[in-house]
Amino acid sequence: MIKKKQIISILSDFRFWIFFFFILRLIGITNAPLEVGHNWRQSLTDMIARNFVEGNPNLLYPQIDMAGNQTGIIGSEFPFYNYLIYLVSVVFDYSHWYGRLINLIVSSFGIYFFYLLIEKICNKKIAFNSSTVLLSSIWFGFSRKIMPDTFSVSLVIIGLYYCYQYLTTGSFFKLFLFFVFATLGMLCKIPALSLIAVIPIVIIVKEISTNRKLIVLITTSIGIAIVGLWYFYWVPYLLQTYQYQLYFPRGLVDGLKEILQLLPQFFEKFYFTSLYSYIALAFFFAGIYYIARSKNLYLKGGITIITLTFFMFILKTGYVFPLHNYYIIPFTPIMALLAGYALSKIPTKYVYIPLVLISVEGIANQQHDFFIKDSEKYKLSLEGIINKHMGAKELIAINGGTNPQEIYFAHRKGWSIGNNMINKEDLNHLVQSGASYLIIDKKSFTNKVEYYPKIFSDRYFDIYKLN
Numbered sequence: 001m002i003k004k005k006q007i008i009s010i011l012s013d014f015r016f017w018i019f020f021f022f023i024l025r026l027i028g029i030t031n032a033p034l035e036v037g038h039n040w041r042q043s044l045t046d047m048i049a050r051n052f053v054e055g056n057p058n059l060l061y062p063q064i065d066m067a068g069n070q071t072g073i074i075g076s077e078f079p080f081y082n083y084l085i086y087l088v089s090v091v092f093d094y095s096h097w098y099g100r101l102i103n104l105i106v107s108s109f110g111i112y113f114f115y116l117l118i119e120k121i122c123n124k125k126i127a128f129n130s131s132t133v134l135l136s137s138i139w140f141g142f143s144r145k146i147m148p149d150t151f152s153v154s155l156v157i158i159g160l161y162y163c164y165q166y167l168t169t170g171s172f173f174k175l176f177l178f179f180v181f182a183t184l185g186m187l188c189k190i191p192a193l194s195l196i197a198v199i200p201i202v203i204i205v206k207e208i209s210t211n212r213k214l215i216v217l218i219t220t221s222i223g224i225a226i227v228g229l230w231y232f233y234w235v236p237y238l239l240q241t242y243q244y245q246l247y248f249p250r251g252l253v254d255g256l257k258e259i260l261q262l263l264p265q266f267f268e269k270f271y272f273t274s275l276y277s278y279i280a281l282a283f284f285f286a287g288i289y290y291i292a293r294s295k296n297l298y299l300k301g302g303i304t305i306i307t308l309t310f311f312m313f314i315l316k317t318g319y320v321f322p323l324h325n326y327y328i329i330p331f332t333p334i335m336a337l338l339a340g341y342a343l344s345k346i347p348t349k350y351v352y353i354p355l356v357l358i359s360v361e362g363i364a365n366q367q368h369d370f371f372i373k374d375s376e377k378y379k380l381s382l383e384g385i386i387n388k389h390m391g392a393k394e395l396i397a398i399n400g401g402t403n404p405q406e407i408y409f410a411h412r413k414g415w416s417i418g419n420n421m422i423n424k425e426d427l428n429h430l431v432q433s434g435a436s437y438l439i440i441d442k443k444s445f446t447n448k449v450e451y452y453p454k455i456f457s458d459r460y461f462d463i464y465k466l467n
Contacts, residue, residue, distance in 0.1 A: 014115050014128055021135050022108050024363075025144045027370045029104070032096040033146055033405065034376040035369050038326065042146035043408040045099055048076070049085035050408075053094045057086055060234070064244065066407045066416040069395060069434040073242040075235040078187035081148040099146035107143035110154020111135060113161045114333060120164055121299065122341070125348065130333075130340025132355050133283075136362030137275045137332050138325065141369050149329045152192040155185030157333065160195065163216060167208050175219060183223035190231055190313075191330045196220060197309035198302040205298060250318035258318035265322035273325040274332045277361040279354060280339050287338030290345065306334055378460045382439075383411040389456055389463055390437050397421075397430050397466070398439040406441060419445045427452070431466045438464040 010016050033042035044064065051063040051072070062079040063072040081099070088098045111131055119127035143150040159182030165174040186193045199220045202213050238244075250258065259266050275281055291300055310331045314321045321327045339358075343351055390396070392412070400406035400416040407416045415430055422445060427438060438452060440462040449464050456463040 152189035286342035
């Protein structure tokens with residue numbers, strides 16, 4: 001029989017809570033990207049991975065399906081995450097949900113290395129509190145989405161832990177691990193670079209030898225240079241050559257102007273979306289107070305540098321940051337650290353009360369995203385319907401608008417058009433460009449198309465032959 005001391009020992013081991021939250025997030029892990037929130041970004045991730053499986057698995061040329069009669073090669077993040085989905089698909093055949101499990105595994109390791117890093121920098125109590133807050137933050141939901149956000153930040157956190165290990169032990173293998181994980185993390189999503197901004201703080205740490213400081217700074221610079229080559233040389237080349245772009249960075253002034261028009265949405269990302277808990281938010285503000293009064297200059301300096309760098313990224317995104325909740329993810333570990341710092345001021349025997357309340361609140365505010373609405377499941381039938389009426393290589397037009405979800409489930413290449421383009425003139429232009437079929441999702445467009453023959457109709461879809 002398990003004794004009370006054994007139970008306490010298990011519950012106080014943070015690895016137990018990582019495992020517990022891992023199991024909890026396996027609910028709906030095999031779901032296709034049909035949830036209401038961010039299905040477009042998840043479909044795009046899967047689309048690039050599936051094209052690796054079915055086409056050319058070249059990391060330098062990620063490819064999408066909705067570029068019409070063009071190649072579909074897109075200037076995007078470095079597709080390492082998509083490539084992992086491809087590698088799993090080579091072994092088990094492609095399925096929609098592999099990206100969920102890959103992200104969950106990597107993000108769970110990211111939490112563990114966050115715990116280890118904070119334990120080294122601060123202490124075990126702050127590490128436990130901060131990591132628990134992070135577990136139930138936006139990390140809880142997005143670590144099981146088919147998106148590279150928590151994935152990329154996790155790689156950077158793992159890299160930072162190994163950087164600390166190199167600085168304290170001098171092991172060049174740990175330096176190599178720092179370089180690999182940190183560089184891959186920044187490549188997968190460049191805002192994760194804001195956490196790497198903490199590295200220059202080593203310059204003022206007296207306990208570290210000048211030689212190790214210099215080596216870390218050079219290694220970091222090489223990693224950032226590789227990231228720069230991808231985002232500022234290769235992506236512009238892909239854009240110029242293949243004419244398809246995923247993101248549109250702003251100038252700092254233009255970004256500020258756009259954000260000023262969306263201040264309520266901007267602040268909401270900090271006071272709710274990041275931690276998904278008002279209780280955690282209160283401790284976050286308390287943490288700012290305690291850190292400000294702290295004599296730990298290294299910790300204060302590191303948080304300040306990361307914060308300033310992150311706000312530079314916010315300005316570069318412009319209106320995208322206030323309107324998309326996942327852009328706050330690179331800063332969430334900092335908010336969790338500050339909340340955990342404040343929680344450490346509570347006696348250990350009482351601190352579990354707010355930690356439980358924070359976790360319950362965070363999970364409750366995100367649980368809806370684990371389940372697919374029945375009203376969305378009809379899209380899973382689309383590919384089967386299409387296979388009965390057209391060949392795999394024929395181009396289609398489908399009224400998915402800017403969302404790639406429906407053309408992804410159609411498993412065809414072509415155009416994802418707005419309902420305003422369902423007219424004779426625009427459709428004739430698509431026919432001239434090579435479109436063979438028009439697929440109408442009748443949930444968003446109920447009018448009949450009189451000028452082309454209908455070859456299929458059911459409750460959800462109409463298919464018209466265009467040529």
